[in-house]
Amino acid sequence: MDPLSVATRGRILPRSFYARPTIEVARGLLGKLLVHGKTAGMIVETEAYLGGEDLAAHSARGLTARTKVIFGPPGHAYVYFIYGMYDCLNIVAEQDGKPGCVLLRALEPVWGIHIMKERRPRAHSLRDLTSGPGKLTLAMGITRKSNGADITRGNLVVREWLPAVEIAVTPRIGIRHCQDWPLRFVISGNQFVSRRI
């Protein structure tokens, strides 16, 4: 495929795509293309973080300086710092004022792979480049500077890519609360997920 066409093929997902229940957005993002600068990857694994009784969600403790983006309008990036070293990318869902976001946990590298390899020299395989929430932000060059960014325009966007995918569902990874809630979504059979089912 012509490399230059990757970054512009497929329409940018509009705000209406994100202004829906968080679980629908988490499922709908699978097979879409995340584009940042001169890198792009297909989303193959997501997790939904809900409002209400979902105590695993950052928004469960209420509106603070950190979590205000999650309570804001849909289609924006929530990027948080974890374990003193890593940034993780979420996309805000639901209507303005209602909390809900989708963590991007793994991508299949599509474009700008040589740039990703430079940013992650320790990766031992193509899968290793982006098979985790901290890995994919490093490979794509996404940092907390993008916290609050509008992802329906600008240099960080999500585009249409695959028309449809088969989805498998599991509990979320690495959390203490609500461990058995089925809110992790992966493309069935995809080899680029963070963990096999």
Add this chain to the structure above:
DNA sequence: GGTAGGATGGGCT
């Protein structure tokens, strides 16, 4: 193949 433990710092009680 699998796993235990360390690195490292912001957020919140």
Add this chain to the structure above:
DNA sequence: GCCCATCCTACCC
């Protein structure tokens, strides 16, 4: 002071 939506290395099958 404790928790944490992680990653990497070392070491052991």
